[in-house]
Amino acid sequence: MPVDHYENFPVASVLLPKRLRPAVEAIYAFARSADDLADEGDAMPEERLAALKGYEAALDRIAQGASEHTPMFERLAQVVREYDMPLKPMYELLSAFKQDVVVSRYQTFDALLDYCARSANPVGFMMLHLYGAADEENVRDSDAICSALQLINFLQDVAIDLHKERIYIPLEDLNRYAVSPAALDHVSARPRWRSLMRFEVDRARQLLLSGAPLALRLPGRIGFELRMVVQGGLRILDAIEAVEYDVFLHRPKLTKRDWMGIFWASLRMKKQLKAALRTA
Numbered sequence: 001m002p003v004d005h006y007e008n009f010p011v012a013s014v015l016l017p018k019r020l021r022p023a024v025e026a027i028y029a030f031a032r033s034a035d036d037l038a039d040e041g042d043a044m045p046e047e048r049l050a051a052l053k054g055y056e057a058a059l060d061r062i063a064q065g066a067s068e069h070t071p072m073f074e075r076l077a078q079v080v081r082e083y084d085m086p087l088k089p090m091y092e093l094l095s096a097f098k099q100d101v102v103v104s105r106y107q108t109f110d111a112l113l114d115y116c117a118r119s120a121n122p123v124g125f126m127m128l129h130l131y132g133a134a135d136e137e138n139v140r141d142s143d144a145i146c147s148a149l150q151l152i153n154f155l156q157d158v159a160i161d162l163h164k165e166r167i168y169i170p171l172e173d174l175n176r177y178a179v180s181p182a183a184l185d186h187v188s189a190r191p192r193w194r195s196l197m198r199f200e201v202d203r204a205r206q207l208l209l210s211g212a213p214l215a216l217r218l219p220g221r222i223g224f225e226l227r228m229v230v231q232g233g234l235r236i237l238d239a240i241e242a243v244e245y246d247v248f249l250h251r252p253k254l255t256k257r258d259w260m261g262i263f264w265a266s267l268r269m270k271k272q273l274k275a276a277l278r279t280a
Contacts, residue, residue, distance in 0.1 A: 144211030
């Protein structure tokens, strides 16, 4: 679900086949630690970029067929060998994390989607690849789901990101709704803020629903896992609406009750999805 870091992607879930769990854990460890290099602690930007370049060099060694790696990259190299996993998605993740170090604003929605295409979509692709399901149609829908989840995470974490002096709402949208970047959390901006967030929530929901048919095409555990992910994203959007878009005072989080609702909604998703697509 859309929470911190990469927990919006399946990680060693009980729904994952046991044979895939080591591979998913290796990919997660790489993505999580690289994200932390870009975003956590007190390191200076140049130190963060140097550390991420070190990760790129480690991927280069895997690509060259080198035999000695640190433990994390040895596990990643084993995934690459065993599943013929492309390295491109991993390089794309690193490019997004490097961008996080130096970019704190996005002028347009297209620019933000480009970031999502590298910060979120590669993980969806790698999951599909592990399942042998990375055909063109599935990757297209996976990209929509992953980008939507990333956007939902941004909407959920506006206050947290603002504290880090980052804004992941396109500046063109802020301008359209007359919300100053310097006054996002000001009471005087609340009516305009609610209108802006209503637009952002609707757009994220439509993008998520556009990829949701993938969760119905994929069989078995991966299909149900993905239905849970989609339903979790929709539930977060509902929660944002329920607090009238005031994510500064009320950061939406999923409760135990929400998870029960997500489970049952996942079971009923085929009928629900058809109804949602008619009204989207």
